[in-house]
Amino acid sequence: MKKYLIIALFGALSGILGGMGVGGGTLLIPLLTTFSGVEQKIAQSANLIAFIPSSLISLSLHKKNGTLKTDGIIKIIIPAIVFSVSFGFLIAGLKGRALGKIFGIFLCVLSIFQFFIGKKNEKKKNAQNQK
Amino acid sequence: MVLKKTNNRFIPYLIGSACGMINGAFGGGGGSVLVPSLEHFLSFDAKRSHATAIAVVLPVSIISAVTYIINGNVDFSVAIASALGASAGAPLGALLLKKITSDLLVTVFSLITFAMGLYLLLR
Numbered sequence: 001m002k003k004y005l006i007i008a009l010f011g012a013l014s015g016i017l018g019g020m021g022v023g024g025g026t027l028l029i030p031l032l033t034t035f036s037g038v039e040q041k042i043a044q045s046a047n048l049i050a051f052i053p054s055s056l057i058s059l060s061l062h063k064k065n066g067t068l069k070t071d072g073i074i075k076i077i078i079p080a081i082v083f084s085v086s087f088g089f090l091i092a093g094l095k096g097r098a099l100g101k102i103f104g105i106f107l108c109v110l111s112i113f114q115f116f117i118g119k120k121n122e123k124k125k126n127a128q129n130q131k
Numbered sequence: 132m133v134l135k136k137t138n139n140r141f142i143p144y145l146i147g148s149a150c151g152m153i154n155g156a157f158g159g160g161g162g163s164v165l166v167p168s169l170e171h172f173l174s175f176d177a178k179r180s181h182a183t184a185i186a187v188v189l190p191v192s193i194i195s196a197v198t199y200i201i202n203g204n205v206d207f208s209v210a211i212a213s214a215l216g217a218s219a220g221a222p223l224g225a226l227l228l229k230k231i232t233s234d235l236l237v238t239v240f241s242l243i244t245f246a247m248g249l250y251l252l253l254r
Contacts (some may be wrong), residue, residue: 011216018217019224020231021166021181022240025159028213030247033226042206044158045199048192051159054221055189059199061225062182072184080161082192083151088198088229093155100251104159107248109240110163117167120239121177125157131225 007036008044013046015054023114025051026107033100040096040103142172147187154188155195162187 010031025047032043052107062068091099146168154161165184169175175183199205 005206007209007212008216009250011213012220013216014213015217015220016224016227017220017236019190019221019226020228020236021177022236023160023163023244024217024220025238026244027183027247028217029157030251032209034247034250036209038206038209041199041202041204042169042209045196045205045207045215047159048196048199049205049210050217051188051192052196053214055185055192057218057221058225059182059185059189061176061222062185065178066181068179070145070186075143075181075205076150076165076183077252079147079192080151080154080187083148084155084161084191084195085151085198087152087155088227089202090193092198092202092204100148104248104251104253105232106153106160107244107251110160111248113167114163114237114244115186115241116185118234118241120167121150121237122234124195 003036007032007038010036011050012051018051018054019058020071023110024054029103039090040100069095146172150187151191154191155198158195158199161191 010028013031014024014028016024017027028047028050029040029043032038032046033040038046059068094102145174149168150161150165153164163182165187166177166180169180169183170177198203
């Protein structure tokens with residue numbers, strides 16, 4: 001039971017970050033594998049499933065605020081679905097540990113990008129505030 | 132959609148493909164790829180990028196989750212515990228967003244992500 005409480009807590013943390021628009025899922029997976037001993041692929045499926053209800057909540061908020069525009073979005077969704085299914089089957093044959101290492105590389109690359117994008121946005125905002 | 136702003140009509144398909152590969156292979160991270168791509172290549176503003184990213188990753192995640200279930204890579208107790216936590220956290224995050232500057236958060240978050248990535252790679 002304690003294990004699942006901690007997992008729910010990790011879920012909450014990733015939900016908070018996700019709600020703030022910072023990639024929550026990329027944090028939930030390593031938290032589950034590192035601190036709760038969850039196997040990599042199990043952690044990945046948990047993140048996929050956890051995303052469904054929390055994103056429905058966020059999406060309804062966006063719809064209410066009028067920030068959601070869906071025209072043309074199908075051009076992004078269709079290739080995304082095709083590749084997510086094929087890559088899902090592709091990694092099913094990999095061992096969890098090997099997949100974890102590839103995921104580690106992905107996190108490092110992603111975080112470097114995010115760091116510089118964050119810095120750029122900060123500068124942009126500061127420039128706007130000075131005007 | 133502001134597709135007219137770009138000369139290349141294949142851009143949305145390419146962005147979608149990249150998002151799908153990442154999200155399918157790693158069970159997440161598709162949104163983290165989508166948001167900056169939509170801002171950079173399709174000139175979406177931040178809020179619209181976030182809303183679009185969620186609207187794209189939601190159907191992708193549902194179908195992707197089915198592939199994981201078919202392959203037997205799911206533990207429903209872990210998934211449900213995570214989902215309950217995340218559902219409670221998401222609206223809290225949206226509330227906090229109004230009080231905390233997200234740029235500082237991005238910097239802190241990227242450093243934590245880098246450390247975790249390095250750990251996963253080297254352990």
